[in-house]
Amino acid sequence: MTSSATSHARSRHVSARSNQQHARLQRIYALRTREERQRTGLYYVEGLRFVAHAVQHHIPLETLVVCHSLLDHPFAYRLVQQQKQLGTPVVEVPAAVFRDLSRVLEPQGIGAVVRQRWESLEEIRPDAELCWLALQTVNSPGNLGTMLRTSEAVGGAGVVLLDNSIDPYDPAAVRSTMGAIFSQRFVRISIAAFKRWKQHHRCMLVGTSPSAPHDYHAVTYQRPTLLLMGEERKGLPQELQALCDIMVRIPMVGETDSLNLAIATGIMVYELFNQSRLNNNPC
Amino acid sequence: MTSSATSHARSRHVSARSNQQHARLQRIYALRTREERQRTGLYYVEGLRFVAHAVQHHIPLETLVVCHSLLDHPFAYRLVQQQKQLGTPVVEVPAAVFRDLSRVLEPQGIGAVVRQRWESLEEIRPDAELCWLALQTVNSPGNLGTMLRTSEAVGGAGVVLLDNSIDPYDPAAVRSTMGAIFSQRFVRISIAAFKRWKQHHRCMLVGTSPSAPHDYHAVTYQRPTLLLMGEERKGLPQELQALCDIMVRIPMVGETDSLNLAIATGIMVYELFNQSRLNNNPC
CATH class of the missing domain: 3.30.1330.30 (Ribosomal protein L30/S12)
Structure with missing residues:
Protein backbone atom coordinates (compact mmCIF):
# COMPACT_ATOMS: atom_id res chain seq x y z
CA MET A 1 0.00 0.00 0.00
CA GLN A 116 -34.18 0.04 32.87
CA ARG A 117 -35.27 -2.56 35.40
CA TRP A 118 -38.94 -3.60 35.56
CA GLU A 119 -40.57 -6.44 37.42
CA SER A 120 -44.02 -7.96 37.21
CA LEU A 121 -46.34 -7.72 40.20
CA GLU A 122 -46.31 -11.53 40.42
CA GLU A 123 -42.55 -11.48 41.01
CA ILE A 124 -42.56 -9.25 44.05
CA ARG A 125 -43.02 -10.46 47.62
CA PRO A 126 -44.36 -7.32 49.29
CA ASP A 127 -44.08 -8.72 52.82
CA ALA A 128 -40.30 -8.82 52.81
CA GLU A 129 -39.94 -5.03 52.94
CA LEU A 130 -41.35 -2.19 55.02
CA CYS A 131 -43.66 -1.00 52.25
CA TRP A 132 -44.29 -0.44 48.57
CA LEU A 133 -45.63 2.79 47.11
CA ALA A 134 -48.45 2.63 44.57
CA LEU A 135 -49.03 5.68 42.37
CA GLN A 136 -51.45 6.60 39.67
CA THR A 137 -50.88 10.28 38.97
CA VAL A 138 -47.72 12.19 39.78
CA ASN A 139 -47.42 15.46 37.91
CA SER A 140 -43.77 16.24 38.56
CA PRO A 141 -40.93 13.83 37.74
CA GLY A 142 -38.81 15.58 40.40
CA ASN A 143 -41.46 14.76 42.99
CA LEU A 144 -41.44 11.10 41.95
CA GLY A 145 -37.64 10.99 42.30
CA THR A 146 -37.86 12.54 45.76
CA MET A 147 -40.46 9.93 46.77
CA LEU A 148 -38.12 7.14 45.66
CA ARG A 149 -35.25 8.73 47.62
CA THR A 150 -37.43 8.82 50.76
CA SER A 151 -38.69 5.26 50.20
CA GLU A 152 -35.07 4.09 50.05
CA ALA A 153 -34.32 5.95 53.31
CA VAL A 154 -36.89 3.91 55.26
CA GLY A 155 -36.16 0.59 53.57
CA GLY A 156 -39.18 0.77 51.26
CA ALA A 157 -39.04 -1.62 48.30
CA GLY A 158 -40.12 0.48 45.37
CA VAL A 159 -43.13 1.63 43.44
CA VAL A 160 -46.08 0.08 41.64
CA LEU A 161 -47.04 2.47 38.82
CA LEU A 162 -50.66 2.16 37.78
CA ASP A 163 -51.62 2.44 34.12
CA ASN A 164 -49.43 4.62 31.97
CA SER A 165 -48.49 7.11 34.69
CA ILE A 166 -45.22 9.03 34.96
CA ASP A 167 -41.87 7.50 33.90
CA PRO A 168 -39.40 6.97 36.77
CA TYR A 169 -36.59 6.97 34.20
CA ASP A 170 -37.31 10.57 33.18
CA PRO A 171 -34.02 12.50 33.65
CA ALA A 172 -35.56 14.86 36.26
CA ALA A 173 -36.95 11.91 38.23
CA VAL A 174 -33.65 10.03 38.07
CA ARG A 175 -31.71 13.09 39.27
CA SER A 176 -34.01 13.61 42.27
CA THR A 177 -33.60 10.01 43.42
CA MET A 178 -29.96 10.79 44.30
CA GLY A 179 -29.11 7.20 43.36
CA ALA A 180 -32.19 5.38 44.72
CA ILE A 181 -33.13 4.70 41.07
CA PHE A 182 -30.70 1.74 41.17
CA SER A 183 -32.00 0.10 44.35
CA GLN A 184 -35.72 0.84 44.31
CA ARG A 185 -37.85 -1.62 42.34
CA PHE A 186 -40.41 -0.86 39.64
CA VAL A 187 -43.64 -2.46 38.53
CA ARG A 188 -45.98 -1.09 35.85
CA ILE A 189 -49.47 -2.55 35.75
CA SER A 190 -52.99 -1.64 34.62
CA ILE A 191 -55.53 -0.72 37.29
CA ALA A 192 -57.64 -3.72 36.21
CA ALA A 193 -54.73 -6.14 36.72
CA PHE A 194 -53.85 -4.47 40.02
CA LYS A 195 -57.43 -5.02 41.21
CA ARG A 196 -57.21 -8.72 40.33
CA TRP A 197 -53.85 -9.05 42.08
CA LYS A 198 -55.24 -7.35 45.19
CA GLN A 199 -58.08 -9.89 45.41
CA HIS A 200 -55.66 -12.79 45.61
CA HIS A 201 -52.84 -11.34 47.71
CA ARG A 202 -52.90 -10.52 51.39
CA CYS A 203 -51.68 -6.98 52.01
CA MET A 204 -52.79 -3.76 53.71
CA LEU A 205 -53.58 -1.30 50.94
CA VAL A 206 -53.61 2.15 52.54
CA GLY A 207 -55.05 5.09 50.60
CA THR A 208 -54.75 8.74 51.58
CA SER A 209 -57.28 11.52 51.23
CA PRO A 210 -57.75 14.83 53.09
CA SER A 211 -61.32 13.81 53.94
CA ALA A 212 -60.62 10.20 55.00
CA PRO A 213 -62.10 9.00 58.31
CA HIS A 214 -58.87 7.79 59.98
CA ASP A 215 -56.01 9.93 61.26
CA TYR A 216 -52.83 8.44 59.71
CA HIS A 217 -51.06 8.69 63.08
CA ALA A 218 -53.72 6.69 64.94
CA VAL A 219 -53.60 3.63 62.66
CA THR A 220 -51.46 0.53 63.22
CA TYR A 221 -49.95 -0.49 59.90
CA GLN A 222 -49.43 -4.15 59.16
CA ARG A 223 -47.00 -5.69 56.73
CA PRO A 224 -47.13 -6.02 53.86
CA THR A 225 -48.23 -2.40 53.42
CA LEU A 226 -48.91 -0.81 50.06
CA LEU A 227 -49.29 2.96 50.25
CA LEU A 228 -51.55 4.24 47.49
CA MET A 229 -50.95 7.97 47.18
CA GLY A 230 -53.46 10.05 45.21
CA GLU A 231 -52.98 13.17 43.14
CA GLU A 232 -52.35 16.44 45.02
CA ARG A 233 -55.63 18.18 45.91
CA LYS A 234 -57.74 15.83 43.73
CA GLY A 235 -56.82 12.78 45.82
CA LEU A 236 -57.58 9.20 44.80
CA PRO A 237 -60.37 8.44 42.32
CA GLN A 238 -63.35 6.51 43.75
CA GLU A 239 -62.47 3.23 42.02
CA LEU A 240 -59.07 3.19 43.75
CA GLN A 241 -60.46 4.32 47.12
CA ALA A 242 -62.89 1.38 46.92
CA LEU A 243 -59.94 -0.98 46.56
CA CYS A 244 -58.19 0.25 49.73
CA ASP A 245 -58.38 -1.63 53.03
CA ILE A 246 -58.25 1.68 54.86
CA MET A 247 -58.33 5.36 53.91
CA VAL A 248 -56.31 7.70 56.12
CA ARG A 249 -55.88 11.47 56.26
CA ILE A 250 -52.88 13.55 57.22
CA PRO A 251 -54.45 16.29 59.38
CA MET A 252 -53.86 19.91 58.38
CA VAL A 253 -54.80 23.18 60.04
CA GLY A 254 -55.31 26.67 58.68
CA GLU A 255 -56.33 27.20 55.10
CA THR A 256 -54.17 24.41 53.70
CA ASP A 257 -56.18 22.08 51.48
CA SER A 258 -53.36 19.72 50.54
CA LEU A 259 -49.72 18.83 50.99
CA ASN A 260 -47.14 18.42 48.27
CA LEU A 261 -47.36 14.76 47.20
CA ALA A 262 -43.71 13.96 48.01
CA ILE A 263 -44.15 15.56 51.46
CA ALA A 264 -47.32 13.56 52.15
CA THR A 265 -45.49 10.39 51.07
CA GLY A 266 -42.52 11.26 53.30
CA ILE A 267 -44.81 11.74 56.32
CA MET A 268 -46.62 8.44 55.62
CA VAL A 269 -43.51 6.30 55.11
CA TYR A 270 -41.83 7.72 58.23
CA GLU A 271 -44.97 6.84 60.23
CA LEU A 272 -44.66 3.24 58.99
CA PHE A 273 -40.90 3.30 59.65
CA ASN A 274 -41.35 4.66 63.20
CA GLN A 275 -43.98 2.04 64.04
CA SER A 276 -41.72 -0.69 62.66
CA ARG A 277 -38.72 0.63 64.65
CA LEU A 278 -40.74 0.74 67.87
CA ASN A 279 -41.94 -2.84 67.32
CA ASN A 280 -38.42 -4.09 66.73
CA ASN A 281 -36.93 -2.15 69.66
CA PRO A 282 -39.70 -1.80 72.24
CA CYS A 283 -39.01 0.97 74.79
CA MET B 1 -60.34 72.72 18.46
CA GLN B 116 -43.39 41.87 50.53
CA ARG B 117 -43.92 41.45 54.25
CA TRP B 118 -40.91 41.28 56.58
CA GLU B 119 -40.76 41.43 60.35
CA SER B 120 -37.89 41.88 62.74
CA LEU B 121 -36.96 39.08 65.11
CA GLU B 122 -37.81 41.37 68.03
CA GLU B 123 -41.40 41.65 66.81
CA ILE B 124 -42.19 37.94 66.79
CA ARG B 125 -43.45 36.01 69.80
CA PRO B 126 -42.33 32.49 68.91
CA ASP B 127 -44.27 30.84 71.73
CA ALA B 128 -47.68 31.65 70.27
CA GLU B 129 -47.32 29.17 67.41
CA LEU B 130 -46.36 25.53 67.00
CA CYS B 131 -42.96 26.37 65.56
CA TRP B 132 -40.79 28.60 63.42
CA LEU B 133 -38.39 27.33 60.79
CA ALA B 134 -34.87 28.78 60.67
CA LEU B 135 -32.87 28.31 57.49
CA GLN B 136 -29.43 29.24 56.31
CA THR B 137 -28.94 27.50 53.00
CA VAL B 138 -31.73 26.27 50.75
CA ASN B 139 -30.61 25.61 47.20
CA SER B 140 -33.98 25.34 45.50
CA PRO B 141 -36.66 28.05 45.69
CA GLY B 142 -39.29 25.37 44.96
CA ASN B 143 -38.12 23.46 48.04
CA LEU B 144 -38.43 26.60 50.18
CA GLY B 145 -41.98 27.15 48.92
CA THR B 146 -42.89 23.54 49.73
CA MET B 147 -41.46 23.98 53.25
CA LEU B 148 -43.67 27.05 53.78
CA ARG B 149 -46.72 25.13 52.49
CA THR B 150 -46.01 22.33 54.99
CA SER B 151 -45.35 24.79 57.83
CA GLU B 152 -48.75 26.37 57.16
CA ALA B 153 -50.37 22.91 57.22
CA VAL B 154 -49.25 22.28 60.83
CA GLY B 155 -49.87 25.81 62.08
CA GLY B 156 -46.20 26.82 61.93
CA ALA B 157 -45.61 30.57 62.03
CA GLY B 158 -43.04 31.17 59.33
CA VAL B 159 -39.35 31.27 58.66
CA VAL B 160 -36.29 33.03 60.03
CA LEU B 161 -33.83 33.38 57.13
CA LEU B 162 -30.24 33.65 58.27
CA ASP B 163 -27.84 35.99 56.48
CA ASN B 164 -28.49 36.61 52.81
CA SER B 165 -29.95 33.18 52.05
CA ILE B 166 -32.61 32.37 49.48
CA ASP B 167 -35.49 34.78 48.68
CA PRO B 168 -38.96 33.49 49.62
CA TYR B 169 -40.43 35.95 47.11
CA ASP B 170 -38.67 34.22 44.18
CA PRO B 171 -41.43 33.27 41.68
CA ALA B 172 -40.66 29.53 41.96
CA ALA B 173 -40.77 29.69 45.77
CA VAL B 174 -44.04 31.68 45.74
CA ARG B 175 -45.65 29.18 43.34
CA SER B 176 -44.69 26.18 45.50
CA THR B 177 -46.24 27.74 48.63
CA MET B 178 -49.70 27.29 47.03
CA GLY B 179 -50.76 30.46 48.86
CA ALA B 180 -48.92 30.04 52.17
CA ILE B 181 -46.74 32.99 51.07
CA PHE B 182 -49.52 35.30 52.35
CA SER B 183 -49.96 33.75 55.79
CA GLN B 184 -46.47 32.58 56.71
CA ARG B 185 -44.26 35.20 58.35
CA PHE B 186 -40.73 36.22 57.35
CA VAL B 187 -37.71 37.45 59.25
CA ARG B 188 -34.27 38.09 57.72
CA ILE B 189 -31.39 38.43 60.18
CA SER B 190 -27.61 38.00 60.31
CA ILE B 191 -26.24 34.93 62.10
CA ALA B 192 -24.49 37.27 64.58
CA ALA B 193 -27.77 39.02 65.48
CA PHE B 194 -29.57 35.64 65.67
CA LYS B 195 -26.93 34.45 68.15
CA ARG B 196 -27.48 37.53 70.33
CA TRP B 197 -31.27 37.08 70.15
CA LYS B 198 -30.95 33.41 71.12
CA GLN B 199 -28.98 34.34 74.26
CA HIS B 200 -31.80 36.54 75.55
CA HIS B 201 -34.89 34.60 74.48
CA ARG B 202 -36.16 31.34 75.89
CA CYS B 203 -36.85 28.83 73.09
CA MET B 204 -35.91 25.29 72.09
CA LEU B 205 -33.61 25.61 69.11
CA VAL B 206 -33.55 22.19 67.43
CA GLY B 207 -30.91 21.45 64.79
CA THR B 208 -30.87 18.42 62.50
CA SER B 209 -27.92 16.39 61.29
CA PRO B 210 -27.62 12.79 60.03
CA SER B 211 -24.95 12.13 62.71
CA ALA B 212 -26.72 13.82 65.64
CA PRO B 213 -26.96 11.84 68.90
CA HIS B 214 -30.75 12.03 69.40
CA ASP B 215 -33.41 10.25 67.34
CA TYR B 216 -35.91 12.97 66.32
CA HIS B 217 -38.81 10.66 67.23
CA ALA B 218 -37.58 10.06 70.80
CA VAL B 219 -37.35 13.75 71.77
CA THR B 220 -40.10 15.75 73.51
CA TYR B 221 -40.31 19.15 71.86
CA GLN B 222 -41.18 22.17 73.97
CA ARG B 223 -42.68 25.42 72.79
CA PRO B 224 -41.48 27.73 71.55
CA THR B 225 -39.61 25.50 69.09
CA LEU B 226 -37.33 26.83 66.37
CA LEU B 227 -36.36 24.18 63.83
CA LEU B 228 -32.96 24.96 62.33
CA MET B 229 -32.64 22.91 59.14
CA GLY B 230 -29.19 22.53 57.56
CA GLU B 231 -28.18 22.15 53.96
CA GLU B 232 -28.88 18.77 52.30
CA ARG B 233 -25.95 16.35 52.79
CA LYS B 234 -23.64 19.08 54.22
CA GLY B 235 -25.91 19.68 57.22
CA LEU B 236 -25.52 22.59 59.64
CA PRO B 237 -22.18 24.38 59.99
CA GLN B 238 -20.46 23.98 63.39
CA GLU B 239 -21.19 27.55 64.53
CA LEU B 240 -24.94 26.95 64.11
CA GLN B 241 -24.82 23.47 65.66
CA ALA B 242 -23.15 25.03 68.71
CA LEU B 243 -26.10 27.40 69.07
CA CYS B 244 -28.70 24.60 69.17
CA ASP B 245 -30.22 23.33 72.41
CA ILE B 246 -30.44 19.87 70.90
CA MET B 247 -29.27 18.18 67.71
CA VAL B 248 -31.50 15.44 66.34
CA ARG B 249 -31.21 12.98 63.47
CA ILE B 250 -33.88 11.51 61.23
CA PRO B 251 -32.82 7.84 61.00
CA MET B 252 -32.24 6.35 57.56
CA VAL B 253 -31.44 2.83 56.41
CA GLY B 254 -29.76 1.48 53.30
CA GLU B 255 -27.29 3.62 51.40
CA THR B 256 -29.20 6.86 51.82
CA ASP B 257 -26.97 9.61 53.16
CA SER B 258 -29.57 12.37 53.26
CA LEU B 259 -33.18 13.31 52.69
CA ASN B 260 -34.47 16.09 50.49
CA LEU B 261 -34.55 19.22 52.69
CA ALA B 262 -38.28 19.83 52.25
CA ILE B 263 -38.98 16.17 53.11
CA ALA B 264 -36.81 16.33 56.25
CA THR B 265 -38.62 19.53 57.26
CA GLY B 266 -42.02 17.90 56.63
CA ILE B 267 -41.10 14.91 58.82
CA MET B 268 -39.84 17.21 61.61
CA VAL B 269 -42.83 19.57 61.67
CA TYR B 270 -45.30 16.68 61.61
CA GLU B 271 -43.48 15.15 64.61
CA LEU B 272 -43.97 18.45 66.48
CA PHE B 273 -47.57 18.64 65.28
CA ASN B 274 -48.34 15.06 66.35
CA GLN B 275 -46.82 15.62 69.82
CA SER B 276 -48.82 18.83 70.17
CA ARG B 277 -52.06 17.11 69.06
CA LEU B 278 -51.53 14.27 71.54
CA ASN B 279 -50.90 16.75 74.37
CA ASN B 280 -54.04 18.68 73.55
CA ASN B 281 -56.17 15.55 73.15
CA PRO B 282 -54.68 12.91 75.43
CA CYS B 283 -55.75 9.37 74.54
Missing part, protein backbone atom coordinates in the same frame (compact mmCIF):
# COMPACT_ATOMS: atom_id res chain seq x y z
CA THR A 2 1.34 3.44 -0.89
CA SER A 3 1.66 6.16 1.75
CA SER A 4 -1.23 8.03 0.11
CA ALA A 5 -3.45 4.92 0.18
CA THR A 6 -2.60 4.34 3.90
CA SER A 7 -3.50 7.94 4.73
CA HIS A 8 -6.73 7.58 2.76
CA ALA A 9 -7.68 4.36 4.59
CA ARG A 10 -6.87 6.00 7.96
CA SER A 11 -8.99 9.03 7.20
CA ARG A 12 -11.84 6.76 6.05
CA HIS A 13 -11.44 4.77 9.29
CA VAL A 14 -11.47 7.99 11.37
CA SER A 15 -14.52 9.23 9.50
CA ALA A 16 -16.36 5.93 10.02
CA ARG A 17 -15.50 6.06 13.74
CA SER A 18 -16.65 9.64 13.94
CA ASN A 19 -19.95 8.75 12.21
CA GLN A 20 -20.45 5.86 14.61
CA GLN A 21 -19.75 8.16 17.57
CA HIS A 22 -22.15 10.77 16.19
CA ALA A 23 -24.87 8.13 15.87
CA ARG A 24 -24.23 6.92 19.42
CA LEU A 25 -24.52 10.45 20.80
CA GLN A 26 -27.73 11.03 18.85
CA ARG A 27 -29.18 7.91 20.45
CA ILE A 28 -28.24 9.22 23.91
CA TYR A 29 -29.81 12.63 23.19
CA ALA A 30 -32.96 10.84 22.07
CA LEU A 31 -33.25 9.16 25.51
CA ARG A 32 -34.56 12.49 26.79
CA THR A 33 -37.93 11.56 25.31
CA ARG A 34 -40.17 9.01 26.96
CA GLU A 35 -40.92 7.38 23.59
CA GLU A 36 -37.24 6.56 23.00
CA ARG A 37 -36.74 5.34 26.57
CA GLN A 38 -39.78 3.11 26.16
CA ARG A 39 -38.66 1.85 22.73
CA THR A 40 -35.13 0.97 23.86
CA GLY A 41 -35.63 0.16 27.56
CA LEU A 42 -32.61 2.36 28.27
CA TYR A 43 -31.98 5.65 30.10
CA TYR A 44 -29.08 8.03 30.64
CA VAL A 45 -27.57 8.97 34.00
CA GLU A 46 -24.85 11.52 34.59
CA GLY A 47 -22.45 12.41 37.34
CA LEU A 48 -19.92 10.35 39.27
CA ARG A 49 -22.37 9.62 42.10
CA PHE A 50 -24.88 8.06 39.72
CA VAL A 51 -22.43 6.06 37.62
CA ALA A 52 -20.68 4.77 40.77
CA HIS A 53 -24.03 3.79 42.31
CA ALA A 54 -24.95 1.86 39.15
CA VAL A 55 -21.64 -0.02 39.29
CA GLN A 56 -22.06 -0.74 43.03
CA HIS A 57 -25.46 -2.24 42.27
CA HIS A 58 -23.88 -4.45 39.57
CA ILE A 59 -26.01 -2.81 36.91
CA PRO A 60 -24.19 -3.31 33.60
CA LEU A 61 -23.47 -0.05 31.77
CA GLU A 62 -24.49 -0.21 28.12
CA THR A 63 -22.22 2.74 27.23
CA LEU A 64 -19.99 4.98 29.30
CA VAL A 65 -19.65 8.62 28.17
CA VAL A 66 -16.46 10.30 29.31
CA CYS A 67 -14.98 13.76 28.89
CA HIS A 68 -11.38 13.67 30.14
CA SER A 69 -11.02 17.45 30.41
CA LEU A 70 -13.99 17.65 32.80
CA LEU A 71 -13.11 14.50 34.77
CA ASP A 72 -10.94 15.49 37.72
CA HIS A 73 -11.59 12.85 40.37
CA PRO A 74 -9.07 9.98 40.76
CA PHE A 75 -11.95 7.66 41.67
CA ALA A 76 -13.63 8.53 38.36
CA TYR A 77 -10.45 7.64 36.44
CA ARG A 78 -10.27 4.26 38.16
CA LEU A 79 -13.94 3.62 37.43
CA VAL A 80 -13.43 4.39 33.73
CA GLN A 81 -10.36 2.08 33.58
CA GLN A 82 -12.27 -0.76 35.27
CA GLN A 83 -15.19 -0.38 32.87
CA LYS A 84 -12.84 -0.42 29.87
CA GLN A 85 -11.31 -3.67 31.17
CA LEU A 86 -14.79 -5.14 31.56
CA GLY A 87 -15.45 -4.34 27.92
CA THR A 88 -18.00 -1.56 28.42
CA PRO A 89 -18.12 0.59 25.26
CA VAL A 90 -16.64 4.00 26.16
CA VAL A 91 -17.47 7.12 24.13
CA GLU A 92 -14.93 9.88 24.70
CA VAL A 93 -16.19 13.35 23.88
CA PRO A 94 -14.85 16.92 24.08
CA ALA A 95 -16.16 19.27 26.81
CA ALA A 96 -18.55 21.13 24.48
CA VAL A 97 -20.27 17.89 23.45
CA PHE A 98 -20.48 16.66 27.05
CA ARG A 99 -21.97 19.97 28.22
CA ASP A 100 -24.51 19.77 25.45
CA LEU A 101 -25.52 16.28 26.57
CA SER A 102 -25.60 17.32 30.21
CA ARG A 103 -28.51 18.73 32.20
CA VAL A 104 -26.50 20.14 35.10
CA LEU A 105 -24.62 23.42 35.42
CA GLU A 106 -21.29 21.88 36.33
CA PRO A 107 -21.01 18.52 34.57
CA GLN A 108 -18.47 16.08 36.02
CA GLY A 109 -17.48 14.55 32.70
CA ILE A 110 -18.98 11.11 33.25
CA GLY A 111 -22.32 9.62 32.26
CA ALA A 112 -23.73 6.24 31.32
CA VAL A 113 -26.50 4.61 29.37
CA VAL A 114 -28.17 2.06 31.63
CA ARG A 115 -30.87 -0.55 31.09
CA THR B 2 -60.41 71.38 14.90
CA SER B 3 -61.20 67.74 14.24
CA SER B 4 -57.59 67.14 13.27
CA ALA B 5 -56.32 68.72 16.50
CA THR B 6 -58.74 66.54 18.55
CA SER B 7 -57.54 63.43 16.80
CA HIS B 8 -53.92 64.48 17.38
CA ALA B 9 -54.57 65.09 21.11
CA ARG B 10 -56.34 61.73 21.38
CA SER B 11 -53.52 59.89 19.68
CA ARG B 12 -50.99 61.68 21.95
CA HIS B 13 -53.10 60.65 24.94
CA VAL B 14 -53.27 57.03 23.75
CA SER B 15 -49.56 57.00 23.12
CA ALA B 16 -48.84 58.45 26.60
CA ARG B 17 -51.10 55.79 28.14
CA SER B 18 -49.44 53.08 26.09
CA ASN B 19 -45.99 54.30 27.17
CA GLN B 20 -47.10 54.30 30.80
CA GLN B 21 -48.47 50.76 30.43
CA HIS B 22 -45.27 49.61 28.74
CA ALA B 23 -43.23 51.03 31.64
CA ARG B 24 -45.49 49.31 34.19
CA LEU B 25 -45.11 45.95 32.42
CA GLN B 26 -41.34 46.40 32.25
CA ARG B 27 -41.29 46.95 36.03
CA ILE B 28 -43.28 43.72 36.52
CA TYR B 29 -40.94 41.75 34.25
CA ALA B 30 -38.03 43.12 36.26
CA LEU B 31 -39.47 41.59 39.46
CA ARG B 32 -38.18 38.25 38.20
CA THR B 33 -34.75 39.29 39.46
CA ARG B 34 -33.91 39.25 43.15
CA GLU B 35 -32.20 42.66 42.84
CA GLU B 36 -35.38 44.35 41.64
CA ARG B 37 -37.52 42.60 44.27
CA GLN B 38 -35.06 43.74 46.93
CA ARG B 39 -34.92 47.31 45.57
CA THR B 40 -38.69 47.73 45.40
CA GLY B 41 -39.92 45.43 48.19
CA LEU B 42 -42.46 44.06 45.71
CA TYR B 43 -43.13 40.73 44.01
CA TYR B 44 -45.49 39.36 41.37
CA VAL B 45 -48.01 36.56 41.87
CA GLU B 46 -50.19 35.00 39.20
CA GLY B 47 -53.28 32.87 39.05
CA LEU B 48 -56.71 33.25 40.60
CA ARG B 49 -55.82 31.17 43.64
CA PHE B 50 -52.92 33.43 44.55
CA VAL B 51 -54.64 36.76 43.91
CA ALA B 52 -57.72 35.61 45.84
CA HIS B 53 -55.53 34.44 48.75
CA ALA B 54 -53.81 37.84 48.85
CA VAL B 55 -57.20 39.61 48.98
CA GLN B 56 -58.46 37.20 51.69
CA HIS B 57 -55.42 38.08 53.77
CA HIS B 58 -56.14 41.82 53.32
CA ILE B 59 -52.86 42.31 51.52
CA PRO B 60 -53.24 45.44 49.37
CA LEU B 61 -52.52 44.82 45.69
CA GLU B 62 -50.16 47.43 44.24
CA THR B 63 -51.27 46.63 40.68
CA LEU B 64 -53.67 44.08 39.24
CA VAL B 65 -52.81 42.65 35.81
CA VAL B 66 -55.80 41.34 33.87
CA CYS B 67 -56.28 39.70 30.49
CA HIS B 68 -60.01 39.53 29.77
CA SER B 69 -59.71 36.99 26.98
CA LEU B 70 -57.99 34.51 29.33
CA LEU B 71 -60.16 35.25 32.36
CA ASP B 72 -63.10 32.84 32.32
CA HIS B 73 -64.11 32.46 35.96
CA PRO B 74 -67.08 34.50 37.29
CA PHE B 75 -65.32 34.78 40.67
CA ALA B 76 -62.31 36.33 38.92
CA TYR B 77 -64.56 38.94 37.25
CA ARG B 78 -66.08 39.89 40.61
CA LEU B 79 -62.62 40.11 42.17
CA VAL B 80 -61.43 42.47 39.40
CA GLN B 81 -64.54 44.67 39.79
CA GLN B 82 -64.09 44.86 43.56
CA GLN B 83 -60.44 45.83 43.18
CA LYS B 84 -61.34 48.53 40.64
CA GLN B 85 -63.85 49.96 43.12
CA LEU B 86 -61.18 49.93 45.83
CA GLY B 87 -58.97 52.00 43.53
CA THR B 88 -56.36 49.34 42.76
CA PRO B 89 -54.55 50.26 39.53
CA VAL B 90 -55.56 47.70 36.92
CA VAL B 91 -53.41 47.02 33.85
CA GLU B 92 -55.36 45.30 31.09
CA VAL B 93 -53.24 43.43 28.58
CA PRO B 94 -53.82 41.24 25.52
CA ALA B 95 -53.29 37.46 25.79
CA ALA B 96 -49.87 37.51 24.11
CA VAL B 97 -48.55 40.02 26.66
CA PHE B 98 -50.05 38.11 29.59
CA ARG B 99 -48.57 34.83 28.38
CA ASP B 100 -45.19 36.51 28.06
CA LEU B 101 -45.41 37.72 31.66
CA SER B 102 -46.62 34.35 32.87
CA ARG B 103 -44.55 31.41 34.07
CA VAL B 104 -47.24 28.76 33.77
CA LEU B 105 -48.40 26.78 30.77
CA GLU B 106 -52.06 27.74 31.03
CA PRO B 107 -52.26 31.26 32.46
CA GLN B 108 -55.58 32.25 34.02
CA GLY B 109 -55.42 35.91 32.96
CA ILE B 110 -54.98 37.41 36.41
CA GLY B 111 -51.88 38.46 38.33
CA ALA B 112 -50.90 41.05 40.89
CA VAL B 113 -47.95 43.01 42.17
CA VAL B 114 -47.85 42.65 45.95
CA ARG B 115 -45.73 44.22 48.68
